Amino acid sequence: MRFGVVVFPGTWSDCDFHYVISEVIRQPVKYVWHRERNLADLDCVVLPGGFSYGDYLRAGAVAGRSPVVEALPEFVAGGGVVLGSCNGFQILCEAGLLPGALMRNECLQYRCQSTHLLVENAETPFTRALRPGQVLTMPISHGEGKYHADPETLRTLRAHKQVVFRYATAAGEVTRAANPNGSVENIAGIVNEDGTVLGLMPHPERAAESAMGGTDGLQIFHSLLGSLVEDGAFLKR
């Protein structure tokens, strides 16, 4: 599976994703500069964490209007998948590729900590190696991760099973105390209607080696690779 890791000015999880993809899951991977529009030779585009353009106006706002992001709808229409983590999630929302928006954390502080995620939808290319109800452990690191969507959008999300991860306790209970940033309904990650674009605030690349404290993040990559191996369905090209 050919991965491309997008680099915006101010991106910083790019090297981490690159390392995990090339050294841990051992797949072909390259960096994609933010001005690039040609994604034809890729199967999966990763929008990594960081502070693209400093996030000075709103997190992800400027990057959400960049050439590479403008090229994503066509890439997805052609069978590609997109994984946006942290700043990547913010960018996908700002670009309108995912519904809703990410606001300043309710505690008004940056939060870097371990979180537990309840898997809600295990039928996306990103979660096929998982079971619904399973609990994953992954760190977060953000100041603007409070997911917001209006009631109608939330209904649609539910109707199409677009909520993939919710913040939960280690036992899988979705509680207020387990919500690190005040996200509506503890939402930590969602997909688009087709399930081909995933945005999540946690960092799977930081949970991909036991030396780093856990490997739950690898499940997302394994799901992607498994999806490819079992049926090339989402890879139309």
Place this chain on the structure above:
Amino acid sequence: MGAEPKVTLDLARGLGLTADEYDRIIHRLGREPSYTELGLFSALWSEHCAYKHSKVFLARLPQRGPHVLQGPGENAGALDIGDGWAVVFKIESHNHPSFIEPFQGAATGVGGILRDIFTMGARPIAILDSLRFGDPADAKTRRLIQGVVSGISWYGNCFGCPTVGGEIAFAPEYAGNPLVNVMCVGLVRADRIFRARAEGVGNPVFYVGNKTGRDGIHGATMASATFDEHAEERRPTVQVGDPFTEKLLLEACLEAMATGAVVGIQDMGAAGLACCTSEMPGRSGTGMAVELSAVPQREEGMTPYELLLSESQERMLLVGARGREEELRRVFAKWELDAVRIGEVTAGPDLVVRHRGEEVARVPVEALAEAPRYEKPYAPPAGLAALQAFDPMTLPEPPDCAEALVALLGSPAIASKEWAYRQYDQQVGINTLVLPGSDASVLRVKGTRRAIAVAVDGNGRHVFLDPRRGAAMAVCEAARNVSCAGGRPLGVTDCLNFGSPERPEILWQLAEAVEGIAEACRALEVPVVGGNVSLYNETVPAVGATPQAILPTPIVGVVGLLEDAGLLATQWFKAAGERIALLGPEAVSLGGSEYLWARHGRVAGRLAPLDLEIERRVQGAVRAAIDAGLATAAHDCAEGGVAVTLAEACVTGRTPIGCEATLSAGGRRDQTLFGEGPSRVVVSVGSARQREFEALMAESAIPWRWIGTTGGDRLRLRMGTETVVDVGLDRLEHAWRNGFERHMA
């Protein structure tokens, strides 16, 4: 632009120079300096840049060692860690700016030290912050803490370097003068270290990064502004950080360096362009000619003086290889940065500064580096002997030692600092093997089996009571923390925070402290490869009152090496049924202890003795035990004594694990439990490996003994047969988790 003020002795004084220094300048130049030239001297001969009062002492620090690739004198020091890699690291203070504007002051402190690291060609991989404040129960102090921590968080997080460690301590002496010291560690190929040199006559000099404004121009401009009606507009402004531009600078500089077209590079920190244009040629025996009108400017009508002294952030001066200008410009353009040619390297000996073609300064580069060195008289403070003579045993014993322990664990200095570090990204770069919360943090070196361990330490109360021993103990403690993680200490960086060196008792503290650091570094064979001095940390509490100096606070940062990243240790107990050993001497003292301060509000008494040879051996023994896979946890005994150390080993891990231990009988209970002394480490050992451990300790020739076992959900401490503490872990954990945070919530 108003007319330049006339150069007089009074003006020179206004810019911080003494009459004697002013005479020297005239003598050296053979004429009166111009206004701009006077500005150059005032900046480069300032205490901050020239170390006028501290240089004589700093020379005493050991600076050489087998691993040293770069000692003091460059932007940062560098050590060889094997497999072709080097670590580059340094600590710096940003105390005064952080008091004026906590958020931006701390943020720009982070920005400055990051630049020091990546100008050496290294990618920053870790930040550590060492902070000192007044009482967190005070609302004003809380706002300072909030501002400083969020400033560090903002800059480090946005830039993308993890903050993996540090410390926060409190004492009333810091209320009017908080300390913000930031250390940064970077990684570079050992043969790819860049230096701040201006070599090669005719090579182009580039200015890169943010535009120049009137930020932080040292009080100097204030004085000059009275000469025209634009005083208000010219007022020096607070420096503001731009971590995004800094991140672009990092990537662009590393990429530019990789082309081979960079000859030398230095960041524009204190005294900005003045400092770079004189220090860079100064190091390589060349000269430099620059044209100031080429400098990218953010404000209208900036004078040569202002352009030279501005401390606008996120700027670099770079000497390129002649003929490869286009290559450099392309790299910077890719990162949306301007690289502007502002001059060239000359044969010397002068720094020649022009503005719109007109020469505004011509000064021998060497003259700017020839600031006077002062050897002023010093003497111990008058009341110190009386303070040292105080016997803590004259104070009442606590009626209930368990209560005393819970209170001590909940004192802000000892309690968990998670409130601060959860605001810091701790993992970006995916190198952090041990996160903040253990004795030292550990970062792997990707592509090798190696890892580095880092820690910063300092204890102002100890140094106040006994500057020499206290400072030596700071080196030992930082190194011991690194050893407790399994790292072999390789090198030191230090930040010397003191009051005014013009007072004999402060200068004495400084002299003694440096001597203590030097002794400890020699004994532990860790050279000092860089550091920083911050003097004049005092406030005048009320008009006419005597200035109140901070506690003398040398902060020591140590970097150590683990040959095998798999063999690391953390401070918390891992399982029940393991044996607990206490390594090191029994001797402890309540003099200068956290207990004496937290419970009795006193800073007095004598410190426990320090035997550097024992210290060295204890650290070696701990590392050997970790290397052999015998130690499942290792935790250094520091503030709060052995009782707090054991309590922390019980409750700071993910799953609390209790223990029972028997301490030596005989002494008074509070002294045995909470007394502090150097060279002590608590280690847990799997019961199956007990014999092996005993053999190893015998070989290490250190004092040590088994003191107990892990398990259960209580901490039980005995002295002889008497149980002196028996308390549930939940109470201990609650006190520890909330002791600091409850103030900040």
Place this chain on the structure above:
Amino acid sequence: MRVRVLVRLKPGILDVQGAAVQRALAGLGFDDVRELRVGKLVEVDVDAPSAERARARVDEMCRRLLANTILEDYTIEAEAAERLAPPGAVR
């Protein structure tokens, strides 16, 4: 042409920052604050032949970048809006 944009959270969206500021003010003894909301101020100096054109142009900037209309409303004002505070209050 100087134009001023005020960006505010939409009415239904909880303004956590505003609430925190209000609490902090109460802590300082300002208990006479009934409500407080925090928003963004963007002042733009735009090359345009007329106030109309300037406003239209800035409106486009708002829609494209300056505001996230899922969360925020915006108002555009001519910069000349008289400052109603006495000069003393202008710092």
Place this chain on the structure above:
Amino acid sequence: MRVRVLVRLKPGILDVQGAAVQRALAGLGFDDVRELRVGKLVEVDVDAPSAERARARVDEMCRRLLANTILEDYTIEAEAAERLAPPGAVR
């Protein structure tokens, strides 16, 4: 009594947000922006018998908390400042 506070960086202080937004707008083709500065908008509803009193009170809040006077200037305006934009621009 509704009062509006505009908080801006003092002249001469680097406006990192403003510079970044201006660059971003240029990247989107808005190259007609001569200058852009980003500030804060605080809208306060304060219990006060008169506009004068309200303004004085808010001025005190600004000095104590709302503005960081080392870096920022502020202006206080009566909320009623007519919105000069056409109603269509109000979103």
